[in-house]
């Protein structure tokens with residue numbers, strides 16, 4: 706199997722961590738591309754030119770949520786549900802976490818515009834702060850959960866820490882920060898670091 710990705714992508718990180726958790730890392734070839742540059746190799750599999758894109762034989766999958774669900778259903782179906790949630794609530798939590806990554810990447814673009822897009826920064830910052838506070842207040846069992854959802858949270862939260870160091874993210878949701886300090890020690894997380902920006 707092959708994962709076409711960029712190592713700085715939070716969406717791809719989720720899949721890379723899962724591969725390690727499921728003992729698949731040795732079988733998964735990582736092909737690094739720069740998706741915003743011409744990449745005929747990626748485009749032949751994903752006309753949208755987005756990473757991560759996954760291949761396994763004739764199977765071609767994107768986006769990260771579809772790839773992650775495929776790996777979970779195929780290799781660890783008991784991981785489908787987040788603690789104490791039914792199927793639709795679990796799916797909504799995963800969508801929220803993908804939305805957290807979306808807001809983070811839009812925020813970074815707004816910050817790096819010349820001049821910085823202040824309205825855009827405020828809009829995305831609000832989404833991220835509210836989402837982290839929502840997680841802080843409502844995610845029962847976060848501390849003991851190892852799931853697709855906690856891996857998605859790790860990927861999004863650490864992306865904020867590494868890619869947007871201008872903001873101190875650690876004070877917004879102290880419980881999430883405390884959880885992160887423990888969860889980041891998992892071998893699957895340590896084996897898949899984001900490159901330095």
Ligand SMILES: N[C@@H](CCC(=O)N[C@@H](CS)C(=O)NCC(=O)O)C(=O)O
Nearest residue numbers: 714716740741755756757768769770
């Ligand atoms: N919803 C998608 C988002 C993927 C995405 O936007 N990836 C970025 C890199 S982090 C990308 O490929 N950007 C290139 C582009 O949009 O052209 C997923 O979860 O996989």
